[in-house]
Amino acid sequence: xxxxxxxxxxxxxxxxxxxxxxxxxxxxxxxxxxxxxxxxxxxxxxxxxxxxxxxxxxxxxxxxxxxxxxxxxxxxxxxxxxxxxxxxxxxxxxxxxxxxxxxxxxxxxxxxxxxxxxxxxxxxxxxxxxxxxxxxxxxxxxxxxxxxxxxxxxxxxxxxxxxxxxxxxxxxxxxxxxxxxxxxxxxxxxxxxxxxxxxxxxxxxxxxxxxxxxxxxxxxxxxxxxxxxxxxxxxxxxxxx
Numbered sequence: 001x002x003x004x005x006x007x008x009x010x011x012x013x014x015x016x017x018x019x020x021x022x023x024x025x026x027x028x029x030x031x032x033x034x035x036x037x038x039x040x041x042x043x044x045x046x047x048x049x050x051x052x053x054x055x056x057x058x059x060x061x062x063x064x065x066x067x068x069x070x071x072x073x074x075x076x077x078x079x080x081x082x083x084x085x086x087x088x089x090x091x092x093x094x095x096x097x098x099x100x101x102x103x104x105x106x107x108x109x110x111x112x113x114x115x116x117x118x119x120x121x122x123x124x125x126x127x128x129x130x131x132x133x134x135x136x137x138x139x140x141x142x143x144x145x146x147x148x149x150x151x152x153x154x155x156x157x158x159x160x161x162x163x164x165x166x167x168x169x170x171x172x173x174x175x176x177x178x179x180x181x182x183x184x185x186x187x188x189x190x191x192x193x194x195x196x197x198x199x200x201x202x203x204x205x206x207x208x209x210x211x212x213x214x215x216x217x218x219x220x221x222x223x224x225x226x227x228x229x230x231x232x233x234x235x236x237x238x239x240x241x
Contacts, residue, residue, distance in 0.1 A: 028210050031217050032122050039122055040115060042224045043129065044108035047154065049227075051107070054150045093196040097153040097160070103184070110155055110183075117182045118174050120166050127165040127208045128158065129216050131197075134205050147200070159183030160193040168206045 103110075111125070135147045149157065163179045180190040198206075 024214065025210075028214055031126075031214065034122060036115060036119075036122055036125070037112065039125060040111040041108060042220050043125065044106075044111050045227060046129075046220060046223055047149065047158075048107050050149050051151055051154050054148050090200060093200050094147050094153075096193060096196045097156040099152050099156065102151040103155045105155065105184070107154060107158070110158060114159070114162055114182055118162070118166070118179060120170060120173075123208070123213055124162070124165045124169055126213050126216055126220070127169070128161045129220065130208045130212060131161045131165065131201065131206075132157065133216075135200055155183070156185065156193055157197075159185065160190065160197045163190065163194060164197055164206065165208075169208075 180187040
């Protein structure tokens, strides 16, 4: 069974809608000046759809297996006090982002909260989609589980990716304590998640070029347009009284 991720937008690549590899500075400026709250609405719509799809695919068996393996891993870690984040397998690193319970906080509100208290530029927000896509590709090895965005990990992934993207690309940023408070986790946990996130990305896949950001911006726009078209079609097909 194929899991849903950002890869469900691959058909846009296959249709050749993004052929021009030259950087369009005017188009990039338009993207950077696009209303940030509107961008966050688009991103939250996409991420919510991905999460809901993955939740519906039925991950109960996998979650139980992961939980059991995590317990075994914790027992092993207790026997080896020198174990560090860098020695964890990719499987255990991805499990760090999984919460025991699903946060009752909609993704759009979560992104808006990040923007309200730790506002930054549009390129940082869009970098989250790039990072999530890279992570899904980096964990495709058969010996390791693919990183699957779901209701149990999406919030931790968002606040961690947001922290990493801001600190990497901006000259001025907040402390991890502030990002953690905004994200609803402890700064100690965020520090741990940040290290795991960087390890999963091999510490070298943090830069998002202007061309790459424009590519994802077009992908996101295409998704948003289709969602609106489907919504309009659904409203038109409803019987009137």
